Amino acid sequence: MKNKRTMMLPGPTDVPRQALLSSAQKMIGHRTKDCEELIDEVTDGLKYVFQTEHDVLILTCSGTGGLEASIANTLSQGDKVLALCTGAFGERYATIAERYGVEVERINFEWGTPVDVSKVEEQLKETTQQEFKAILMTHNETSTGVINHPQSLGKLAQKYNLLLLVDAVSSLGGIELKVDEWRADVVVTSSQKALMSPPGLALVSVSPRALEAAEDSDLPKFYWDFRRAKKFLVERPNQTPSTPAITNLKALRYALREIKSEGLENVFKRHKIITMAFRRAMQELGLELLVEEKVASKTVTAVKLPSEIKFEILKQRLLEEYNVYITGSKGELKGKVFRVGHMGNVSRNDILSTISALELVLKDEGLDIELGSGIKIAQQVFYEEESN
Amino acid sequence: MKNKRTMMLPGPTDVPRQALLSSAQKMIGHRTKDCEELIDEVTDGLKYVFQTEHDVLILTCSGTGGLEASIANTLSQGDKVLALCTGAFGERYATIAERYGVEVERINFEWGTPVDVSKVEEQLKETTQQEFKAILMTHNETSTGVINHPQSLGKLAQKYNLLLLVDAVSSLGGIELKVDEWRADVVVTSSQKALMSPPGLALVSVSPRALEAAEDSDLPKFYWDFRRAKKFLVERPNQTPSTPAITNLKALRYALREIKSEGLENVFKRHKIITMAFRRAMQELGLELLVEEKVASKTVTAVKLPSEIKFEILKQRLLEEYNVYITGSKGELKGKVFRVGHMGNVSRNDILSTISALELVLKDEGLDIELGSGIKIAQQVFYEEESN
Numbered sequence: 001m002k003n004k005r006t007m008m009l010p011g012p013t014d015v016p017r018q019a020l021l022s023s024a025q026k027m028i029g030h031r032t033k034d035c036e037e038l039i040d041e042v043t044d045g046l047k048y049v050f051q052t053e054h055d056v057l058i059l060t061c062s063g064t065g066g067l068e069a070s071i072a073n074t075l076s077q078g079d080k081v082l083a084l085c086t087g088a089f090g091e092r093y094a095t096i097a098e099r100y101g102v103e104v105e106r107i108n109f110e111w112g113t114p115v116d117v118s119k120v121e122e123q124l125k126e127t128t129q130q131e132f133k134a135i136l137m138t139h140n141e142t143s144t145g146v147i148n149h150p151q152s153l154g155k156l157a158q159k160y161n162l163l164l165l166v167d168a169v170s171s172l173g174g175i176e177l178k179v180d181e182w183r184a185d186v187v188v189t190s191s192q193k194a195l196m197s198p199p200g201l202a203l204v205s206v207s208p209r210a211l212e213a214a215e216d217s218d219l220p221k222f223y224w225d226f227r228r229a230k231k232f233l234v235e236r237p238n239q240t241p242s243t244p245a246i247t248n249l250k251a252l253r254y255a256l257r258e259i260k261s262e263g264l265e266n267v268f269k270r271h272k273i274i275t276m277a278f279r280r281a282m283q284e285l286g287l288e289l290l291v292e293e294k295v296a297s298k299t300v301t302a303v304k305l306p307s308e309i310k311f312e313i314l315k316q317r318l319l320e321e322y323n324v325y326i327t328g329s330k331g332e333l334k335g336k337v338f339r340v341g342h343m344g345n346v347s348r349n350d351i352l353s354t355i356s357a358l359e360l361v362l363k364d365e366g367l368d369i370e371l372g373s374g375i376k377i378a379q380q381v382f383y384e385e386e387s388n
Numbered sequence: 389m390k391n392k393r394t395m396m397l398p399g400p401t402d403v404p405r406q407a408l409l410s411s412a413q414k415m416i417g418h419r420t421k422d423c424e425e426l427i428d429e430v431t432d433g434l435k436y437v438f439q440t441e442h443d444v445l446i447l448t449c450s451g452t453g454g455l456e457a458s459i460a461n462t463l464s465q466g467d468k469v470l471a472l473c474t475g476a477f478g479e480r481y482a483t484i485a486e487r488y489g490v491e492v493e494r495i496n497f498e499w500g501t502p503v504d505v506s507k508v509e510e511q512l513k514e515t516t517q518q519e520f521k522a523i524l525m526t527h528n529e530t531s532t533g534v535i536n537h538p539q540s541l542g543k544l545a546q547k548y549n550l551l552l553l554v555d556a557v558s559s560l561g562g563i564e565l566k567v568d569e570w571r572a573d574v575v576v577t578s579s580q581k582a583l584m585s586p587p588g589l590a591l592v593s594v595s596p597r598a599l600e601a602a603e604d605s606d607l608p609k610f611y612w613d614f615r616r617a618k619k620f621l622v623e624r625p626n627q628t629p630s631t632p633a634i635t636n637l638k639a640l641r642y643a644l645r646e647i648k649s650e651g652l653e654n655v656f657k658r659h660k661i662i663t664m665a666f667r668r669a670m671q672e673l674g675l676e677l678l679v680e681e682k683v684a685s686k687t688v689t690a691v692k693l694p695s696e697i698k699f700e701i702l703k704q705r706l707l708e709e710y711n712v713y714i715t716g717s718k719g720e721l722k723g724k725v726f727r728v729g730h731m732g733n734v735s736r737n738d739i740l741s742t743i744s745a746l747e748l749v750l751k752d753e754g755l756d757i758e759l760g761s762g763i764k765i766a767q768q769v770f771y772e773e774e775s776n
Contacts, residue, residue: 002422003414012631015415023635024412026391027403027586029713034390060588061449062630065611072608100608192631198415200448200588200633220460220488220608223453242450243400243580245588245633247411325417 006324006353010142010170010300010341012192012199014350015251016258019197023251030246036238038249043238045256049172049195049264050187050205052179057229059202060245063169063190066202068096069224070165070186074213077101079133082123082162084115084153088143088330093136093167100219105132111332112302114141114295115148117156124160133213134163134185140171143330144290145297145339147175154183163213169193172203173259174271174299174343185210191248194271194299196344197255200248206230255345269385271298274342274351277381281355281374285362290337299343302329304336309365311335317364322357348382394712394741398530398558398688398729400580400587402738403639404646407585411639418634424626426637431626433644437560437583437652438575438593440567445617447590448633451557451578454590456484457612458553458574462601465489467521470511470550472503472541476531476718481524481555488607493520499720500690502529502683503536505544512548521601522551522573528559531718532678533685533727535563542571551601557581560591561647562659562687562731573598579636582659582687584732585643588636594618643733657773659686662730662739665769669743669762673750678725687731690717692724697753699723705752710745736770 007014028034039058046056059066075081080103083094094104107123109115115137124132135157140147150166157164163185168177172187174194179187185207192199206214206226214226222228223242232239259267275298279289282303290302305311311328315338318324329337340354355374363369395402416422427446434444447454463469468491471482482492495511497503503525512520523545528535538554545552551573556565560575562582567575573595580587594602594614602614610616611630620627647655663686667677670691678690693699699716703726706712717725728742743762751757 005414007415007417009417012415012417012634020412020415020635024408026393027395027400027408027580029395029397029715030400030587031715061453061611062632064630065449068611096610099610190631192415198633198635199418199631200636222484222487223449223456242452243578243587244450245586245636246400247408247586247635247639248588248633251635327417327419 001323004323006350008324008326008340008342008350008354010327010339010343013196013341013344014346015196015198016255016345019251019254022254023198023247025250028246030243031239035246038253039238039240042249042253042256043233045253045260046203049256049259050179051177051181052205054180054205054207055230055233057204057206057226057233058240058244059204059224059229060200060242061202062199063188063202064092066188066190066204067093067167069202069204069226070188071097071100071102072219072221072224073217073226074163074165074186074210075100075102075133076216076218078103080105080131081134081136082107082120082132083136084120084148085109086113086115086138086144086146086148087111087141089141089167090138093138097136112144112146112290114146115153117152120153121156124156132160132162134165136165137167139166139168139177140175140297140299142170142300143333145300145302146291146295147297150177150184151182158183163209170299170343173267175297176268179205191252194343195252195255197252198248200245201252271343273381273385274346274348275301277348277378278340278342278351278355280381281378284377285359285369285374300339300341302333302337302339305338306367308367309362311338313365314338314361317361318357322360324354324357326354352378389711392711394738396712396714396728396730396738396742398715398727398731401584401729401732402734403584403586404643404733407639407642410642411586411635413638416634418631419627423634426641427626427628430637430641430644431621433641433648434591437644437647438567439565439569440593442568442593442595443618443621445592445594445614445621446628446632447592447612447617448588448630449590450587451576451590452480454576454578454592455481455555457590457592457614458576459485459488459490460607460609460612461605461614462551462553462574462598463488463490463521464604464606466491468493468519469522469524470495470508470520471524472508472536473497474501474503474526474532474534474536475499475529477529477555478526481526485524500532500534500678502534503541505540508541509544512544520548520550522553524553525555527554527556527565528563528685528687530558530688531721533688533690534679534683535685538565538572539570546571551597558687558731561655563685564656567593579640582731583640583643585640586636588633589640659731661769661773662734662736663689665736665766666728666730666739666743668769669766672765673747673757673762688727688729690721690725690727693726694755696755697750699726701753702726702749705749706745710748712742712745714742740766
């Protein structure tokens, strides 16, 4: 029954069958009209999802590679950046910058809480002269399930004339992110999260300000070079400097068509409803959520592990007995929460399967669970939301 | 009839149908037993093809990314390297090193000719003290179809205590390359050439000397970091630091099984016979080959374009009328040669289709061609080689 597995990971996520099959067509050359049409359509679809009029560059790498590219292209040796860390992925972004010889000032927020924008402004006010070049932020902190709002940080970046670099790896396409309107200069996502495609592609929007910064950047790069990528995308046009992951692009094209056909607003609404249904159900079962409602991610939810339950046993039983795939967390949350990803190709039925499996396993592990009680609450959420 | 196209490009090459279909199975997580088994089997297959006992690292990127990783991991700011340039890809390797602040001394060889090892030794002798840190070389110069021999350069590298970094993007798996025996420290290839898989993966073998050099390297990297990749491959084990291109790995697993089942020696022999058949046929048709027999690549052949023939017309007619896909070259060879890739999933029938299409189009374009004359010579090559 492996082919019936319900993938509730915060990435890689379930890929629609037709997306996979469309990626399995006969190979094409990368300097051909076929490939140019492919990249043209993917680029258009990405602009729609990124809500941007600017360029979206296609890099063959994981999301981490895209983050590295955002650093290597916009900054220079000795530049100072403000890194807003709300979990493992904020920390990773800061680390990448440090590896490149960028001076990183971190503001750490407690895991499970979001960026406190007033603290960021305090820090910026304290610097009497123009000290920072950029703010690094995580839109959706995957390790905790907290959402940070680029909108207010975009305003701050504008006020203090900084670049805003955004890790939107686990959010873009699942949670609203108005790249241009909110003034996000570089936004990085990857194919295997809310874009419901196979891993292998990072997608990176670049504002004119970011491209201007790229002109001055002295950090070493060749493969990551935004200017080269832009040249091939715009002048060739619709090519990439190196051979791109063509089969992955074909799957992504299919997925973007699906998103367009459902409508971005509806996709966001679906993510919201599924999140609400899951959160309410967990509370009904007496479980505690890591993150408060108003800053809760719509793509991944962390639930505190009841003290009686061992994470590895929970994960194994859900998988082996009910074919539901969940995961744990990292760093200081390791062993303390379980996380359920609900992004991309995720349906109301998937979240019901997950709630049901949790009810059954947790009851059998000794918790006082009334079977069906979480499910019923989730159904009520669906019912009320549909009637709205 | 696009699905019947005969792909005679020097990459991306034709991918076996079953490899594509195996990549289209349900998505799996990257921190799962399924994925670990996948990486374990791919790694074993790669060691077989690389003929190495050392680690082969899997990077999600194109071949160019793999080359960049070889520089970023083994060298430091201000190190000096000797770059052996026999065409566009040798030049690219040198350029990547320069971008990283490495001092590059080029030895340029005429396009269409191979590295002259005595000139390399001359250059090394001239340097009175230990000046160079590494030699950069291209095993198979795709832009010209010349093969350079790592064996003699490995000996030189050993004598002068240098690292040997090898671009084997368009050769590995099609042309013999005994990585350990010939003392190649880093060998980079990519999935979409002789390994007949979709683009998206670079495969990089690293000798203990290369890993030792990585300990001292001060060039910035995070995504490219060999030490991190090795840690995840060996200690987890069989994982990658970031989410790898899982579907591409599945296709590569299938392709590596096919190579193992055919036997590496037979794969090399097939490439040799097809090359010989193609070269003899072209000569029979009165066309001139760019590269001499004894240094001719076994994965790609460049043929000089007769003065009466325009490249774009030849390419278009072959494609539109006979479904055969060939390409031109770059830099100083642009418009002067056409190139036929014959690597990976290439059969005797594919090369016959190519020869036939060339006969028909060239005759129709006004060359004095006897239909079937090239084909007959190719058949004779098959016949004689099979009887041996």
